[in-house]
Amino acid sequence: MKLIVTLERDESGMLVAECPSIPGCVSQGKTEDEALANIREAIELCLEARAAEGLPLTVETREIEVAV
Numbered sequence: 001m002k003l004i005v006t007l008e009r010d011e012s013g014m015l016v017a018e019c020p021s022i023p024g025c026v027s028q029g030k031t032e033d034e035a036l037a038n039i040r041e042a043i044e045l046c047l048e049a050r051a052a053e054g055l056p057l058t059v060e061t062r063e064i065e066v067a068v
Contacts, residue, residue: 003058005039007032021058022046 006018015032017039019025027042029035050057 003043004061004063005036007035017042019043019046020061022050023059 003019003021006020008016008018010016010028014028014030015035016026016028017035018027019039019042022043025039025042025046027035027038029038047057
């Protein structure tokens with residue numbers, strides 16, 4: 001399974017990684033490699049929890065470009 005992950009640096013300098021197609025699935029790291037490793041682990045745990053609760057594993061997300 002391949003999922004989109006977003007990376008954004010927060011005000012403390014940490015990289016916050018989020019998987020938009022799994023609500024609440026967020027992690028962080030000091031480096032990109034660390035943030036990606038942490039979000040992979042978070043994704044696995046979130047998928048296990050959602051399956052155990054009988055929830056859909058993912059929700060549909062769309063990325064739309066908006067001109068400003």
